[in-house]
Amino acid sequence: MTIRTRVTSLLGIEYPIIQGGMAWTATAELAAAVSNAGGLGVIGAGHMPTDLLRQEIRNAKAGTDRPFGVNLMLLAPHIDELVTMVLEERVPVITTGAGNPGKYMTALKERGIKVLPIAPTVALAKRLESIGADAIIGEGMEAGGHIGELTTMVLTPQLADAVSVPVIAAGGIADGRGVAAAFALGAEAVQLGTRFMCAEECTIHPDVKERIVKARDRDTVVTGYSTGHPVRVIKNKLTRIIEGLDRDNRPEEIETLGTGKLALAMREGDLDMGSIMAGQSAAMVCAIEPAAVIVRSLIEDAEAIMRGLTTTCGD
Numbered sequence: 599m600t601i602r603t604r605v606t607s608l609l610g611i612e613y614p615i616i617q618g619g620m621a622w623t624a625t626a627e628l629a630a631a632v633s634n635a636g637g638l639g640v641i642g643a644g645h646m647p648t649d650l651l652r653q654e655i656r657n658a659k660a661g662t663d664r665p666f667g668v669n670l671m672l673l674a675p676h677i678d679e680l681v682t683m684v685l686e687e688r689v690p691v692i693t694t695g696a697g698n699p700g701k702y703m704t705a706l707k708e709r710g711i712k713v714l715p716i717a718p719t720v721a722l723a724k725r726l727e728s729i730g731a732d733a734i735i736g737e738g739m740e741a742g743g744h745i746g747e748l749t750t751m752v753l754t755p756q757l758a759d760a761v762s763v764p765v766i767a768a769g770g771i772a773d774g775r776g777v778a779a780a781f782a783l784g785a786e787a788v789q790l791g792t793r794f795m796c797a798e799e800c801t802i803h804p805d806v807k808e809r810i811v812k813a814r815d816r817d818t819v820v821t822g823y824s825t826g827h828p829v830r831v832i833k834n835k836l837t838r839i840i841e842g843l844d845r846d847n848r849p850e851e852i853e854t855l856g857t858g859k860l861a862l863a864m865r866e867g868d869l870d871m872g873s874i875m876a877g878q879s880a881a882m883v884c885a886i887e888p889a890a891v892i893v894r895s896l897i898e899d900a901e902a903i904m905r906g907l908t909t910t911c912g913d
């Protein structure tokens with residue numbers, strides 16, 4: 599059995615596995631490795647300068663003949679310029695996060711680009727479908743980074759009922775059991791971020807990978823509610839300071855303190871004062887492995903479960 603869905607044919611990929619486009623984390627090297635393994639690799643644009651992202655896109659094109667994507671983080675101040683550039687570079691797939699990509703939808707679709715917005719609610723998913731989204735990535739609050747309120751378990755089936763385009767489940771999925779569960783809930787593909795942070799090809803600091811491998815069930819926390827942009831991160835000295843500022847309702851100070859802290863974690867490996875964005879599934883990531891091994895085990899384990907067999911983590 600091979601899992602084929604509307605998402606695999608929409609994107610021209612072998613397996614319904616999408617790698618989350620994480621800022622400062624998902625570079626061309628990781629994206630190309632995931633695409634070469636039969637999934638969809640995604641470069642995380644974040645706040646990247648336009649020329650640097652252009653170079654990353656070209657690196658991904660050099661690293662794989664297969665489709666890949668770029669995640670556009672819609673809060674980036676130069677987002678208009680990034681969109682213009684991805685249109686020029688003819689990136690096959692765009693995922694969007696942290697906002698409503700409505701303004702860009704027509705231009706992207708006119709170039710034949712597949713647009714997969716991330717939606718944390720049913721209302722936004724319906725709106726995005728009505729303006730041409732090719733599929734909806736429903737991200738539950740188990741995910742790392744900027745999150746909504748709903749869990750993957752309740753969001754996925756509601757999205758599957760509410761929209762006709764395919765639903766891609768994200769948040770809290772780290773192994774074949776999660777993949778099978780997402781399919782049972784009505785998803786036609788899954789997106790994983792945290793598991794792919796521990797891919798060998800992921801270029802983040804090795805200490806961050808080790809921290810994720812060591813993570814236990816309650817090691818993440820959501821901070822920054824007072825800013826209106828809550829983020830899930832691994833607990834550390836920085837999160838304890840931010841929790842205090844959140845309690846005192848001092849959002850401006852959180853924004854100032856947070857600036858540059860994602861790069862500090864992912865590039866410099868500062869586990870105390872860096873913002874280690876990772877999902878609750880960090881506790882389920884047990885090893886640093888090649889992207890191809892991750893993709894293969896997700897599919898093999900999910901297929902085994904879907905055939906009626908059972909597997910457990912570590913077998």
Ligand code: TUI
Binds near residue numbers: 694695697718827829
């Ligand atoms: O975007 C993410 N995860 C991210 S973005 C990021 S960078 C950042 N840095 C500081 C503050 C905020 C972000 C780190 N992690 N995931 C996808 C996602 N999108 N989660 C939630 C949303 C979302 C939220 C609101 C999508 C749309 C939305 O729409 C609001 C509206 O305008 O209707």
